[in-house]
Amino acid sequence: DAKTTQPPSMDCAEGRAANLPCNHSTISGNEYVYWYRQIHSQGPQYIIHGLKNNETNEMASLIITEDRKSSTLILPHATLRDTAVYYCIVKLYGANSKLTFGKGITLSVRP
C-alpha cells in the first residue's frame, strides 16, 4: 500500500504557482520523498526528490517539513502542459528500490 496521502484533485490558473501537498506521516528515517507526474497516456516523468532539505531544480521545488511528515511540491509558474497526475512517493534511496504508486493528485491548469 502507498505510504502517502494526497488530495484527489486541485486546479490553478496558468502562470500562477501550483502547490501540491502530500502527507507521509509514517515515513522512516532512511526514506526519501520522490515526486513523479504522468501526463495522460504517457509513462511517468521524474520531477524531484529529497530527504529532509528543501530541493529545487529546473522543474519544481520540494519543501519538506522539519518533522518530515509532509511535503509540498511547488510548480512556480504553472502552464497548461503541467496538467497531469502528480504522484508523491516515499521510498528507500537506491536504484533497485521499488516505486509504489498511490492514486496521486490530478492537477488541472486552467487558462
Added chain:
Amino acid sequence: GAVVSQHPSWVICKSGTSVKIECRSLDFQATTMFWYRQFPKQSLMLMATSNEGSKATYEQGVEKDKFLINHASLTLSTLTVTSAHPEDSSFYICSAPDRVNTEAFFGQGTRLTVV
C-alpha cells in the same frame, strides 16, 4: 535525463495469442527494470521486478507463467503476455533506474488491446 524506450507503443491482438513488449535503456545500463500495469482511471500497479541474468521477482497476485519476463542484457527487458485475454487489455509501462542518480526513468508505455 536518461531515456527508456518501449516497443510497441500499442498493439491489438486476438484472444489466445501472445504478445511481447520490449523495454530498452538507451543510454545507460540497468541491472534492474520494473514492469507496471495501469487500468483506465487507476494508478500504476507494480507487476514484477526484472533482474539481469536472473529470474524476475513477481508481486503477489501476478501470474509468473502468464507474464513472462526476460532480462537478457543490461539494456533490454521483455514482457511477454501469454495466451492473452480481453481482461489483460491494459497500459503496460516499464521503468529502469539510473544507477548514478537513482531516479527511475519510464518508457512511454504500451497500450495492449486483446480482442
